Amino acid sequence: MAPSVLRISLLLAVLRVTAGQSTTSEDSHCSYMLKLPEAECGRTLVDEQYMESSMIALQTQMTQMNLVTNNQTEDIRKLSKDNEKLRQKIEAGNQTEHIQKLTEENEKLQQRIASIETGRKRSVVNVKQCSRRSHGDGREYGLIFSCDFVKKRNDTVLRVVWNGDLRLIDTGPKGGSARRWFFTINGKECSDPRTIDTQLHVSDSDSDNHRPAYVEGYCRGVAAGDVYVAWNVGDITSGQSGYKVGDSHTGWVATVRIIVEEVDVESADTVIV
Numbered sequence: 001m002a003p004s005v006l007r008i009s010l011l012l013a014v015l016r017v018t019a020g021q022s023t024t025s026e027d028s029h030c031s032y033m034l035k036l037p038e039a040e041c042g043r044t045l046v047d048e049q050y051m052e053s054s055m056i057a058l059q060t061q062m063t064q065m066n067l068v069t070n071n072q073t074e075d076i077r078k079l080s081k082d083n084e085k086l087r088q089k090i091e092a093g094n095q096t097e098h099i100q101k102l103t104e105e106n107e108k109l110q111q112r113i114a115s116i117e118t119g120r121k122r123s124v125v126n127v128k129q130c131s132r133r134s135h136g137d138g139r140e141y142g143l144i145f146s147c148d149f150v151k152k153r154n155d156t157v158l159r160v161v162w163n164g165d166l167r168l169i170d171t172g173p174k175g176g177s178a179r180r181w182f183f184t185i186n187g188k189e190c191s192d193p194r195t196i197d198t199q200l201h202v203s204d205s206d207s208d209n210h211r212p213a214y215v216e217g218y219c220r221g222v223a224a225g226d227v228y229v230a231w232n233v234g235d236i237t238s239g240q241s242g243y244k245v246g247d248s249h250t251g252w253v254a255t256v257r258i259i260v261e262e263v264d265v266e267s268a269d270t271v272i273v
């Protein structure tokens with residue numbers, strides 16, 4: 001109960017008591033706790049009547065006070081409703097801010113992914129060239145030249161290149177000679193997707209033609225770490241036997257080289273076939 005309502009209730013209680021005494025004194029009502037208009041004090045009134053009208057006036061006042069109080073309750077209810085709405089609005093605002101922030105971050109990430117993917121189409125991660133001047137090797141079987149490499153990642157592919165001249169002399173008299181030159185990576189030929197090699201076949205005796213050679217290919221599935229890349233010579237692909245070994249020679253006077261590249265390609269499974 002609001003203090004003002006309490007005060008009026010007390011007043012009413014006092015008025016009820018004094019009205020019950022039914023005093024006949026002319027001015028007695030002027031000394032009551034309730035302050036009455038000046039004009040009222042000069043008039044002769046039956047106290048009881050006066051008290052009654054005063055009580056009605058007070059009750060009306062109290063009703064009004066109650067109405068005000070009720071209105072305040074209503075106001076409070078309204079205010080708390082507004083407050084709740086505001087709180088929700090603030091929360092929504094926060095969420096909007098949050099969503100905006102997330103959207104921005106998402107956009108940045110997508111841009112990053114796009115730039116990485118653009119870069120991934122083909123970017124060299126790591127490269128090494130091993131070369132030697134006037135490296136000539138007359139063998140018919142085995143290792144000719146090699147290059148050590150350190151592969152940085154598992155998810156990259158290896159590009160290997162041989163550059164240097166090749167020669168094969170047919171040792172006659174008939175049927176021809178053939179040799180195969182091939183890369184090995186860590187002692188094995190590439191199988192993913194396939195071998196990186198070339199062959200020479202000659203059927204003219206004593207043909208001593210040195211040919212420039214540029215052999216290269218991509219190989220998947222080479223693990224990160226030390227990689228031993230080698231250029232070798234040997235028999236031609238199985239299933240085509242019957243040719244003489246001949247007299248092969250690899251490299252002569254000019255420079256021979258092996259180039260090894262670690263390459264990041266977009267979707268190695270579909271790009272390297």
Ligand SMILES: *[C@@H]1O[C@H](CO)[C@@H](O)[C@H](O)[C@H]1NC(C)=O
Pocket residue numbers: 064067068071
């Ligand atoms: C209480 O509020 C209503 C409107 O909400 C108004 O019409 C009425 O006059 C108010 N009562 C008092 C006593 O203020």
Ligand SMILES: *[C@@H]1O[C@H](CO)[C@@H](O)[C@H](O)[C@H]1NC(C)=O
Pocket residue numbers: 090091094
């Ligand atoms: C946003 O929300 C956080 C936590 O939910 C709160 O601490 C902060 O005051 C809110 N900011 C606004 C502007 O409402």
Ligand SMILES: *[C@@H]1O[C@H](CO)[C@@H](O)[C@H](O)[C@H]1NC(C)=O
Pocket residue numbers: 152153154223224
């Ligand atoms: C490469 O893969 C192997 C086997 O899964 C793993 O042990 C190694 O840590 C990987 N290396 C790099 C650099 O990711």
